[in-house]
Amino acid sequence: MVKISVTNLAGQTRTIDADEGMSLMENIRANDFDDLQAICGGCCSCCTCHVYVEDGWYEKLPTQADDEAMLIEDSECFQPGKSRLSCQIEVSGDMEGLTVTIAPEV
Numbered sequence: 001m002v003k004i005s006v007t008n009l010a011g012q013t014r015t016i017d018a019d020e021g022m023s024l025m026e027n028i029r030a031n032d033f034d035d036l037q038a039i040c041g042g043c044c045s046c047c048t049c050h051v052y053v054e055d056g057w058y059e060k061l062p063t064q065a066d067d068e069a070m071l072i073e074d075s076e077c078f079q080p081g082k083s084r085l086s087c088q089i090e091v092s093g094d095m096e097g098l099t100v101t102i103a104p105e106v
């Protein structure tokens with residue numbers, strides 16, 4: 001289990017015990033954060049699993065693939081150095097303490 005802090009759209013933060021090997025999106029959804037809709041189910045085609053990564057973590061996460069970068073940079077809520085699609089991040093043990101905020105949808 002990996003401790004990850006998640007803040008919802010109302011600004012409420014909860015620490016979840018995330019399973020390694022599952023995506024960050026799947027872990028957030030499994031912990032009843034309904035703000036993260038993840039409509040496409042992790043196919044990297046909807047952008048409704050958008051999260052902001054707390055300062056200092058962006059560089060530590062696996063690098064974005066081109067399709068993720070293209071999709072997320074089109075979002076009106078895109079923030080350079082913070083925005084990631086949570087379905088494209090596989091949780092691993094070195095993510096202990098990761099902190100993310102669910103991004104608003106537009």
Ligand code: FES
Nearest residue numbers: 040042047049087
């Ligand atoms: S769930 Fe659709 S892009 Fe991540």
